[in-house]
Amino acid sequence: MMKQSISAELLKLRHSRIGLVLVVLPSISLMIGCANFYLNQGVLENGWYSLWTQVCIFYGEFFLPILIAICCSYVCRLEHLNRNWNMILTSPVSVASVFFAKLLVVSILILFTQAFFLGLYWLAGTLFSLPGHFPVETIGWSVRGWYATLSISALQLAISLRIRSFATPIGICLCAVFIGLGMYTANLGIFFPFSLLTIGMSALNQDQLTNIQNILFWVANLFFIIIFASISIRRLKKKDILSS
Amino acid sequence: MNTSAIVQTQNLTKKHGSINSVNKVDLYVQEGEIYGFLGPNGAGKTTTLKMLLGLIKPSEGTINIFGESLNKRRSTILQRTGSLIESPSYYGHLTGLENMRVMQRLRNVPDKNIHEVLRIVRLENQKDKKAEQYSLGMKQRLGIAMALLAFPKLLILDEPTNGLDPAGIGEIRELIKSLPARYGITVLLSSHMLSEIDQIATSVGIISDGNLLFQGSMESLRKKGRSAIRLKTGDNTKAEELLLTQGYSLTKGGSRLEFDNLADREVAEINRLLVEHYIPVTRIEEQKKSLEDIFLELTGKERSL
Numbered sequence: 001m002m003k004q005s006i007s008a009e010l011l012k013l014r015h016s017r018i019g020l021v022l023v024v025l026p027s028i029s030l031m032i033g034c035a036n037f038y039l040n041q042g043v044l045e046n047g048w049y050s051l052w053t054q055v056c057i058f059y060g061e062f063f064l065p066i067l068i069a070i071c072c073s074y075v076c077r078l079e080h081l082n083r084n085w086n087m088i089l090t091s092p093v094s095v096a097s098v099f100f101a102k103l104l105v106v107s108i109l110i111l112f113t114q115a116f117f118l119g120l121y122w123l124a125g126t127l128f129s130l131p132g133h134f135p136v137e138t139i140g141w142s143v144r145g146w147y148a149t150l151s152i153s154a155l156q157l158a159i160s161l162r163i164r165s166f167a168t169p170i171g172i173c174l175c176a177v178f179i180g181l182g183m184y185t186a187n188l189g190i191f192f193p194f195s196l197l198t199i200g201m202s203a204l205n206q207d208q209l210t211n212i213q214n215i216l217f218w219v220a221n222l223f224f225i226i227i228f229a230s231i232s233i234r235r236l237k238k239k240d241i242l243s244s
Numbered sequence: 245m246n247t248s249a250i251v252q253t254q255n256l257t258k259k260h261g262s263i264n265s266v267n268k269v270d271l272y273v274q275e276g277e278i279y280g281f282l283g284p285n286g287a288g289k290t291t292t293l294k295m296l297l298g299l300i301k302p303s304e305g306t307i308n309i310f311g312e313s314l315n316k317r318r319s320t321i322l323q324r325t326g327s328l329i330e331s332p333s334y335y336g337h338l339t340g341l342e343n344m345r346v347m348q349r350l351r352n353v354p355d356k357n358i359h360e361v362l363r364i365v366r367l368e369n370q371k372d373k374k375a376e377q378y379s380l381g382m383k384q385r386l387g388i389a390m391a392l393l394a395f396p397k398l399l400i401l402d403e404p405t406n407g408l409d410p411a412g413i414g415e416i417r418e419l420i421k422s423l424p425a426r427y428g429i430t431v432l433l434s435s436h437m438l439s440e441i442d443q444i445a446t447s448v449g450i451i452s453d454g455n456l457l458f459q460g461s462m463e464s465l466r467k468k469g470r471s472a473i474r475l476k477t478g479d480n481t482k483a484e485e486l487l488l489t490q491g492y493s494l495t496k497g498g499s500r501l502e503f504d505n506l507a508d509r510e511v512a513e514i515n516r517l518l519v520e521h522y523i524p525v526t527r528i529e530e531q532k533k534s535l536e537d538i539f540l541e542l543t544g545k546e547r548s549l
Contacts, residue, residue, distance in 0.1 A: 004350055004352055005350070008347075008349040011346050012335055015337045015338065082331070082335075082336065083330055083333050084333045084335065085299075086297075086327075086330065086333050087333035087347070088350075089297075090298070090299065090325070090327050091322065091347075091350040091351060092322040092350075092351065093319075240294075240301060241294070
């Protein structure tokens with residue numbers, strides 16, 4: 001059943017322009033980060049790692065969350081239009097599989113973006129002829145960051161399923177980004193999905209996580225995913241499908 | 245419970261605030277029927293159909309489809325049910341064929357079904373065009389094709405001829421009529437147009453303000469439209485007296501004498517009696533109640549259909 005939903009969901013991405021957004025936003029954030037790095041080369045003496053901090057501040061803190069919100073709004077908008085909920089929810093697939101198919105599709109898109117961003121980072125570092133090798137840790141950070149995006153995706157999907165507008169959930173996401181920064185600096189990052197992304201990507205702090213922190217990070221994300229998924233699925237099951 | 249009941253609801257009610265938009269409806273659709281669900285706009289047709297599909301949750305009552313409870317066996321029931329509710333659903337950025345493929349993946353049906361249903365609704369030549377560029381009629385055909393894709397046991401169509409031109413309406417009508425015999429599909433369709441139901445349906449349910457006012461075969465509805473014979477004579481009072489003594493029961497006296505359910509033989513007999521008693525017969529008319537009259541009588545309003 002899950003397989004049916006996922007393959008249907010992937011098919012809906014054909015001819016869509018979401019791919020363009022997935023390429024443009026990381027590129028812009030990388031360029032801003034690189035410009036910052038270039039202008040402040042005097043203070044930034046840590047080579048590859050300094051470049052990571054610069055590009056990641058823009059990408060991990062702002063552009064990536066917004067990108068997630070756009071993807072979530074997009075996959076929900078597909079169903080909000082033309083009363084497509086009627087079609088999806090009268091199909092012989094479970095409501096849960098509909099939700100998880102959407103979550104999975106968004107996560108695949110974001111995984112692609114992470115890989116693309118990492119490639120851009122490598123390219124930029126090489127062009128700057130930074131000393132030393134490409135830091136392999138960044139691959140781990142990107143994967144860990146991707147894991148953290150899952151809880152943001154689950155939250156944004158929950159919002160976009162509820163709000164038919166495309167832009168409003170993205171606006172909410174933007175507010176959440178700032179709350180996330182606040183929570184992170186207050187050392188409460190573990191309790192908020194958007195701060196978890198900062199921790200996961202090692203965007204602001206490249207120190208290794210302690211074992212406890214690591215476990216908390218994985219558990220907290222899993223917790224958020226389960227919570228937001230069950231809220232959405234429950235809602236889809238219980239609420240009447242509005243048509244307008 | 246009757247085994248041939250494809251759809252059976254009991255006491256089905258949907259409350260919107262204090263208003264019951266669907267009120268204690270007991271729907272009964274038998275296998276192989278084309279059941280026409282008729283009612284003015286806003287009577288509760290779409291709400292009822294959406295409840296049958298689980299899109300809207302009933303406030304009260306039970307729904308059984310294929311003899312199984314919708315609450316418990318939603319997935320199995322939907323597997324064997326095709327539907328088109330309100331306006332057709334489609335992904336505008338995908339072509340007609342790709343839209344069918346989305347449905348195919350959700351329902352796990354073979355490729356040949358796609359080609360067959362596209363042929364049936366005559367969209368084969370437009371299948372590579374984006375759905376957003378389709379005309380309203382083509383979107384409607386696409387919606388019907390998607391509903392038919394799995395050749396379901398039960399097909400629920402909400403106003404299926406909406407947006408079609410007259411030729412298209414005729415074509416879809418013939419298609420729907422052929423479904424029970426050709427594919428063993430039971431059809432439940434709604435319409436606000438009496439003439440349409442009259443031409444397609446074998447059974448009919450009439451709903452108004454959320455209440456099911458009539459349910460039964462199309463035949464039994466037509467029987468309600470029995471004809472009346474009206475007489476005008478030179479002396480109605482005398483004629484009335486005479487006919488009463490002869491055991492005829494009038495439904496209406498006065499300037500026109502009216503009789504219900506008269507056989508031709510009886511009409512001739514009445515005429516002979518009157519003439520023999522030197523009462524001049526000036527008019528013998530047959531007054532037939534149209535389905536429209538019956539419908540208006542049932543719903544109690546002179547509302548546009």
